[in-house]
Amino acid sequence: MGPPDRRPTPDRTVDVPVRNEKKGERTRRKLLEAAEQVLVTYDYHDASIAKITEAAGVAQGTFYLYFSGKKDIFDEVVAELNRKVRHAMTEAARGATSRLEAERLGFAGFFRFTREHPALYRVIRQAEFVSPSALRNHYEKIAEGYFTPLQDAMATGEVAPGDPMILAWSLMAVGEAIGMRWIVWDEAKEVPPEVFDEMMKIITRMLGGSSTEGTTEAVVEQTKRRRGEKV
Amino acid sequence: MGPPDRRPTPDRTVDVPVRNEKKGERTRRKLLEAAEQVLVTYDYHDASIAKITEAAGVAQGTFYLYFSGKKDIFDEVVAELNRKVRHAMTEAARGATSRLEAERLGFAGFFRFTREHPALYRVIRQAEFVSPSALRNHYEKIAEGYFTPLQDAMATGEVAPGDPMILAWSLMAVGEAIGMRWIVWDEAKEVPPEVFDEMMKIITRMLGGSSTEGTTEAVVEQTKRRRGEKV
Amino acid sequence: MGPPDRRPTPDRTVDVPVRNEKKGERTRRKLLEAAEQVLVTYDYHDASIAKITEAAGVAQGTFYLYFSGKKDIFDEVVAELNRKVRHAMTEAARGATSRLEAERLGFAGFFRFTREHPALYRVIRQAEFVSPSALRNHYEKIAEGYFTPLQDAMATGEVAPGDPMILAWSLMAVGEAIGMRWIVWDEAKEVPPEVFDEMMKIITRMLGGSSTEGTTEAVVEQTKRRRGEKV
Amino acid sequence: MGPPDRRPTPDRTVDVPVRNEKKGERTRRKLLEAAEQVLVTYDYHDASIAKITEAAGVAQGTFYLYFSGKKDIFDEVVAELNRKVRHAMTEAARGATSRLEAERLGFAGFFRFTREHPALYRVIRQAEFVSPSALRNHYEKIAEGYFTPLQDAMATGEVAPGDPMILAWSLMAVGEAIGMRWIVWDEAKEVPPEVFDEMMKIITRMLGGSSTEGTTEAVVEQTKRRRGEKV
DNA sequence: AATGAATGAGCTTTCATTCAT
DNA sequence: AATGAATGAAAGCTCATTCAT
Numbered sequence: 001m002g003p004p005d006r007r008p009t010p011d012r013t014v015d016v017p018v019r020n021e022k023k024g025e026r027t028r029r030k031l032l033e034a035a036e037q038v039l040v041t042y043d044y045h046d047a048s049i050a051k052i053t054e055a056a057g058v059a060q061g062t063f064y065l066y067f068s069g070k071k072d073i074f075d076e077v078v079a080e081l082n083r084k085v086r087h088a089m090t091e092a093a094r095g096a097t098s099r100l101e102a103e104r105l106g107f108a109g110f111f112r113f114t115r116e117h118p119a120l121y122r123v124i125r126q127a128e129f130v131s132p133s134a135l136r137n138h139y140e141k142i143a144e145g146y147f148t149p150l151q152d153a154m155a156t157g158e159v160a161p162g163d164p165m166i167l168a169w170s171l172m173a174v175g176e177a178i179g180m181r182w183i184v185w186d187e188a189k190e191v192p193p194e195v196f197d198e199m200m201k202i203i204t205r206m207l208g209g210s211s212t213e214g215t216t217e218a219v220v221e222q223t224k225r226r227r228g229e230k231v
Numbered sequence: 232m233g234p235p236d237r238r239p240t241p242d243r244t245v246d247v248p249v250r251n252e253k254k255g256e257r258t259r260r261k262l263l264e265a266a267e268q269v270l271v272t273y274d275y276h277d278a279s280i281a282k283i284t285e286a287a288g289v290a291q292g293t294f295y296l297y298f299s300g301k302k303d304i305f306d307e308v309v310a311e312l313n314r315k316v317r318h319a320m321t322e323a324a325r326g327a328t329s330r331l332e333a334e335r336l337g338f339a340g341f342f343r344f345t346r347e348h349p350a351l352y353r354v355i356r357q358a359e360f361v362s363p364s365a366l367r368n369h370y371e372k373i374a375e376g377y378f379t380p381l382q383d384a385m386a387t388g389e390v391a392p393g394d395p396m397i398l399a400w401s402l403m404a405v406g407e408a409i410g411m412r413w414i415v416w417d418e419a420k421e422v423p424p425e426v427f428d429e430m431m432k433i434i435t436r437m438l439g440g441s442s443t444e445g446t447t448e449a450v451v452e453q454t455k456r457r458r459g460e461k462v
Numbered sequence: 463m464g465p466p467d468r469r470p471t472p473d474r475t476v477d478v479p480v481r482n483e484k485k486g487e488r489t490r491r492k493l494l495e496a497a498e499q500v501l502v503t504y505d506y507h508d509a510s511i512a513k514i515t516e517a518a519g520v521a522q523g524t525f526y527l528y529f530s531g532k533k534d535i536f537d538e539v540v541a542e543l544n545r546k547v548r549h550a551m552t553e554a555a556r557g558a559t560s561r562l563e564a565e566r567l568g569f570a571g572f573f574r575f576t577r578e579h580p581a582l583y584r585v586i587r588q589a590e591f592v593s594p595s596a597l598r599n600h601y602e603k604i605a606e607g608y609f610t611p612l613q614d615a616m617a618t619g620e621v622a623p624g625d626p627m628i629l630a631w632s633l634m635a636v637g638e639a640i641g642m643r644w645i646v647w648d649e650a651k652e653v654p655p656e657v658f659d660e661m662m663k664i665i666t667r668m669l670g671g672s673s674t675e676g677t678t679e680a681v682v683e684q685t686k687r688r689r690g691e692k693v
Numbered sequence: 694m695g696p697p698d699r700r701p702t703p704d705r706t707v708d709v710p711v712r713n714e715k716k717g718e719r720t721r722r723k724l725l726e727a728a729e730q731v732l733v734t735y736d737y738h739d740a741s742i743a744k745i746t747e748a749a750g751v752a753q754g755t756f757y758l759y760f761s762g763k764k765d766i767f768d769e770v771v772a773e774l775n776r777k778v779r780h781a782m783t784e785a786a787r788g789a790t791s792r793l794e795a796e797r798l799g800f801a802g803f804f805r806f807t808r809e810h811p812a813l814y815r816v817i818r819q820a821e822f823v824s825p826s827a828l829r830n831h832y833e834k835i836a837e838g839y840f841t842p843l844q845d846a847m848a849t850g851e852v853a854p855g856d857p858m859i860l861a862w863s864l865m866a867v868g869e870a871i872g873m874r875w876i877v878w879d880e881a882k883e884v885p886p887e888v889f890d891e892m893m894k895i896i897t898r899m900l901g902g903s904s905t906e907g908t909t910e911a912v913v914e915q916t917k918r919r920r921g922e923k924v
Numbered sequence: 925a926a927t928g929a930a931t932g933a934g935c936t937t938t939c940a941t942t943c944a945t
Numbered sequence: 946a947a948t949g950a951a952t953g954a955a956a957g958c959t960c961a962t963t964c965a966t
Binding site for chain 4: 948
């Protein structure tokens with residue numbers, strides 16, 4: 001299953017000891033990094049302990065000194081990726097002056113992450129079958145990150161009133177679908193600008209705010225300006 | 232799309248010879264049905280050829296007379312499920328008098344299908360790792376089904392102008408996310424009415440049409456009437 | 463554990479197809495024979511499936527077509543050995559004209575078996591930890607074989623009255639201990655005659671019958687005569 | 694034999710430093726006690742060094758400072774148990790006024806020990822495969838303990854003349870078999886009185902002495918009296 | 925058209941033992 | 946005197962696939 005021979009198994013992880021790190025901790029970290037790396041190329045079933053330990057440059061038995069089994073390390077990898085995606089989105093949206101701008105920047109950040117980690121994106125989705133709880137946790141954490149900002153924006157009228165959680169899930173879903181279709185499937189470096197613009201028009205309508213700033217036209221205009229196109 | 236295959240999913244593999252069906256074709260059909268059945272309970276890796284052939288009542292060797300391998304039959308099962316979901320959605324939307332109503336009915340149909348086939352839903356998602364091409368085909372066929380109707384609705388102004396394909400993907404994504412979150416995760420019999428209403432408010436904004444009929448308020452009103460609540 | 467390198471693993475079992483035996487049955491029999499053979503040299507834990515299948519000349523996977531696991535085949539081997547020992551004892555005692563003579567011949571038969579299968583003797587005792595039920599079954603079957611004859615002999619006064627089962631267990635125990643001490647430990651070809659005679663004196667007293675024939679002196683006399691010694 | 698080691702078997706490894714005991718000796722003792730404890734619950738193969746060192750509260754590596762391997766410590770544990778059983782039997786028989794009474798008390802003591810240490814009983818028998826020499830040593834020491842008393846009793850006519858060693862082995866065997874059958878298998882608190890009496894009738898005959906005191910009837914009478922039954 | 929016995933590579937996991945610190 | 950991280954061989958077992966019948 002999966003694409004087992006697209007790339008050869010990476011032989012070793014470069015072991016750069018982190019400062020103040022004990023021997024045991026370093027080995028654990030090496031294993032975690034190796035697992036992430038192996039899961040880039042192989043799916044859960046094909047990502048064997050043998051491949052992981054080989055990539056980490058340790059003996060097979062060593063694995064069980066740090067993890068109780070395959071699912072255990074998988075869960076940790078998922079948790080780490082979750083942290084990374086959320087970080088990428090939050091950082092991208094930082095400094096936005098409106099909810100809509102925050103969405104635009106956040107989506108752009110998410111797509112950038114998707115492009116930079118096309119295989120890790122696969123890992124997250126795989127969790128649905130390997131570790132449902134890890135998957136739930138992933139989506140819920142992202143949705144929760146949306147909750148308060150959307151609630152606040154609803155209070156100011158920037159976003160149409162409603163249940164912030166349902167809106168959060170809807171926005172998240174659109175981003176994921178567009179990312180899957182126009183980045184992962186097309187193995188593209190980015191969502192084509194016209195698709196992004198079109199998507200933002202839809203997102204704008206989903207938010208349904210009343211302020212001028214948030215209208216479809218205004219957004220398209222802003223974006224074009226940013227790209228240096230003429231309005 | 233005609234009404235293909237109106238038989239309900241068989242609970243067990245009962246071999247009722249179809250008229251004019253040769254022996255070989257019947258065996259092939261038995262295997263396909265058995266695979267579908269087994270994949271309801273087991274995921275791809277646990278659904279062994281042995282389980283499938285046992286369920287079909289044939290010897291293991293027979294399997295390779297009709298399918299080139301495990302992935303082969305999986306692809307065929309996915310294709311069949313795809314046919315069924317699309318059929319369920321199309322049938323549900325039949326007779327709608329507006330695009331918005333068609334969406335509402337279509338989503339309801341999709342949720343009903345999700346509720347009735349919670350495990351089959353999992354099968355489709357699993358295709359992402361087992362057979363990426365099957366998965367693409369699945370989503371693309373659904374999206375294509377949206378294309379013409381949305382294009383037409385844009386022409387009449389019922390839906391805001393734009394790229395019908397991107398809107399199709401966005402709508403599909405929202406439905407899937409809500410179905411996953413409120414049916415599959417909650418193991419619920421249906422999406423709670425208030426969630427459905429809230430989602431429809433968002434969908435309505437996504438369509439962004441100009442006709443009165445399509446406004447949020449109008450839709451909520453219609454729905455309440457249907458439920459016998461006072462407006 | 464155990465003496466792992468006394469003898470090399472036997473490479474193959476000579477496969478003499480038994481008449482009217484189907485392919486599957488023959489493979490099963492080959493595995494059973496190979497297991498018995500391997501268990502002669504190695505103890506339960508060291509008698510790996512790999513060694514067994516190699517000795518049988520089949521692939522490892524084939525093993526699981528016929529046995530559910532290691533314990534399964536072990537139980538069958540124990541059961542077969544049990545059948546063999548009881549057969550050896552019964553055959554040996556056949557034709558005895560008194561209970562005491564039957565005992566003498568039976569013990570001699572048991573010792574002969576012990577001598578011919580010193581390692582199989584070990585296998586039986588190993589069952590105590592590997593498969594307690596198999597072990598119980600083994601001893602109980604032997605004890606049961608004693609029951610009726612002893613009961614009958616008690617009725618005729620040939621053996622002192624009492625509980626035949628407790629006497630059966632006591633006789634069995636003495637035989638086993640003497641066999642262990644003077645055959646297995648000494649790797650001897652037989653229990654030394656003077657030990658055997660001494661043991662028979664004790665056995666004679668244990669039976670405690672009243673008939674002249676059964677007295678210690680009479681037995682020793684008979685035995686000496688048989689050996690051609692002068693009385 | 695003096696009264697060595699009157700401390701009860703420790704339920705847990707509590708490290709009470711013994712007077713004048715150096716640190717190294719204490720660690721060694723802790724390991725030995727931990728091994729005994731672990732072997733009560735697990736059999737040889739499942740009693741891992743990890744479990745033993747954990748129970749002893751020392752690091753795994755420390756084990757090899759005191760023992761050359763797993764078999765080494767096992768042998769020492771067996772030797773200690775051997776000391777304990779013999780001690781239990783000797784103590785029980787102390788004060789007997791005849792050989793027969795000594796047997797009766799000795800058997801009772803052995804059964805009591807068996808009942809109190811059902812798992813340790815298993816440990817001894819396991820030695821047969823783990824460490825044949827330890828096992829031989831065990832039985833030989835017990836048999837030797839019988840030797841002199843039986844020899845003396847034969848001299849006085851209390852026991853029928855013969856080879857004391859063969860009689861010793863026979864008696865030992867009967868005790869072990871009855872203990873296994875009616876205590877270990879039945880998980881009973883004691884050998885049922887009627888079984889014990891019946892066994893003593895057999896033992897009495899095995900000893901085959903001439904003095905009145907030793908007759909079956911006399912023994913049964915004594916026993917009944919002890920139990921307060923009327924004769 | 926069908927059988928089903930046989931394959932063998934590959935998996936996860938355990939554990940006695942070593943050795944640098 | 947003690948540590949505990951690391952080892953690596955070996956185990957039992959599964960399963961997609963083949964092929965002689």
